[in-house]
Amino acid sequence: MAELTTTKLNAESHLLLDQPLLRMPYELSRKNFKTAQRYVEREREFVLTALKTTANAAMSSPNSSDPLGSLDSMISRMQGLKRKLEGLHEEEKAIHKHSRTRIQHLQDLYDIPSLADVKYDEWSRIRLNRLLVDYLLRSGYGDSAMALAKEKGIEELVDVDAFVACHKIEASLRAHRTQECLVWCADNKQALKKLNNNLEFELRLQQYIELVRSGNAQKLTEATMHARKYLAPHQDTNFAIRAAGLLAFPPETQAEPYKSLYAPERWDSLSSLFIKTHNELFSLPSRPLLHIALSAGLSALKTPSCHSQYASSSSNASSSTTTVCPICSTELNELARNVPYAHHTKSYVENDPVVLPNGRIYGRERLMQINEKIGTPPGKIRDPTGMAQLYDESQIKKVFIS
């Protein structure tokens, strides 16, 4: 009974980690659609007005107008639009295909009866690879992410391109360039407005700061113009006032808030603001999913024995009858030091536990088995963890653990 309940796979609640898997392509396709809409809107505006003026011109002054030429330009604009839409259509198809594959991948989970099933093992390994790629991408290790996705054949389940683009922009901000990020802001203007996001203002402010920093008169006028154009429309008037105040302070000032406005660290906070905005826009969690899964898993598996100064009898590396616990294994041991350990309400011990004179407890069957394997003389027992001491079989004692 207990076994049945613990190995039952509830696919519905198991999908907690997988929401971004479908959200990301959805957001991408929406963005794709918005771009298409913008293109169409722009050409419509152009062609309709051009048509009207051409017609009017043809009516009023038939000799001076060049209707053929303006028609040609309209046609070529429309052909440009068609090419652009075709490009977007290709992208759209790819995105939908990804969505489809991902839904199928999640659907697979519903067909797996139990956590003990081999198929679950496979599925979970794919998930681990997905989480790893996600983690690698977020950490900016794009090449590794791509290589892993390729080797595992899960390219359709991960969003390498989107993250790589995101990291290019982040890197450009860290290299003190605002251009790339402003382009991105323009691309996502509507969505950013909906989120009530300040990223663009912050970028404009940074441009302004850089202009002021240079200190020469021409740049300062440019800065004032810049501020009037971009900073003044901000709803919070303090924003522009603070910017104006900056003009009165030299870059080496100690006075706040101007000191921190001039600080080079502002670029770092800009880049983290960008990452935050990017993740929000694509409904991605702020922390890598691997962190979330791993910290839950570390806690669920951790026992007080994992960081105990005494070797555990039931799982250690020194005997071949036990498997090394994953938390005790080198990879995770240090990482798990700070997480809480799992809660248990019942003891969980091997069958028929016996205790050796040195206080070590083993399941009787396993103790006998291993002693047979290491070739202990009959009637004697060796402690599989210590090995040195040889005990009489009569010295082992039954122990009651409830």
Place this chain on the structure above:
Amino acid sequence: MDALKHEVEQLQKRDNLEKSIDDVQKTIDLLMNARKALSTDPKSTSMTLAKLQTPVKQSFDKVNDDLKKIHSGLNKYSKALDKKFKDKPLPTAENDALSSHPSLINRAIAMHLLREGQFSVASTFIEEANARPPHPEPTPGTPNPYIQDKGWEKDLANGTLNSEKLQKQFADMYHILRQLREQRNLGPAIAWAREWRENLETRGSNLEFELCRLQFVCLFVGHDGEGNMGDPIGGPLRAWAYARSEFGPFQHRYAREVQQLVGAMAFWENIPDSPYRRFFYNDSAWEEVANSFTREFCSLLGLSADSPLYIATTAGAIALPTLLKLQNIMKEKRTEWTTQNELPVEIPLPPSYHFHSIFVCPVSKEQGTDQNPPMMMPCGHVIAQESLDKLSKGARFKCPYCPGESHPRDAKKVFL
């Protein structure tokens, strides 16, 4: 899930840019035709242009209609997504103790990639991680954000975690495993087991003998040891020769098994009908040997046989629904949960995820720890140290589980 599938299929089939492109093409055609009319008959210019206004506008409206359909298709899909994930919020990372140790995570990933045999990915990763070491982000609630987080990149250099060495070791392991599984060649595995004989023996592993026994069986049924089939009659003879030359060291410890193998010689003509059948026709033997080889190999490196990263993330995915429920309840009741070093709920994991024995004191219901270890009274019952102290108050006391009386100094610390 089906609803989602349906919506995506709709998007793929119907609500996409294909139609818009067609309509754009139609607009182009309109313009083209007008152009043709103009060039053939310049006199009608103003007429043609005037006539063109409405169709072009309509054509654009059509394009917009097509776009609207896509929009509504996307909206439907979005609604289906919302419905699907309504009760599944993204897990918040409130108790994310990991962000402050990014280099430890990187180390775990590097080791995971190596042990999975993905050497090229691993080396790309190590290179990238070295070029751009991660920035630890201290998180609130983490007791000691990296005390001696000196960076695994440095560990790599000074040998505590030598990735090249580790990679070489795992490359060896995969070479041996491939030989075992695909070529049915025991040679490399036996050579490895010989090299590590002493360590294996103290671990109580009989891997070497198992490998040699399998080799004997192979020879006996007619493989020539390199994975090819030899002639059937020479087999038992070759096996006999092999036993004479190799089984010497096993005589003492595995006397019985060796006798069994040699005893089978007598039945060499009809093993399948003999009592020795099970030694010779055991299909799972190869897989078993390969598995126990992997286990021993990893254990000798101090690592668990399956990737800890895999086990931990899987366990995490299993645990998340429970933890989420807990989080919700705690938020609702506005309670904070007090014992910081233990999770407040029990998380049901499948039996294969239990590694250590667990001791829970039957009196206090607390788990045994280094500070509060399990103590065994002379009657054989075990309770936690603190419970013992409380019950006994330093004098003779009765065991809470049986009539036995004892003095606390007779109780003995036990290790599970």
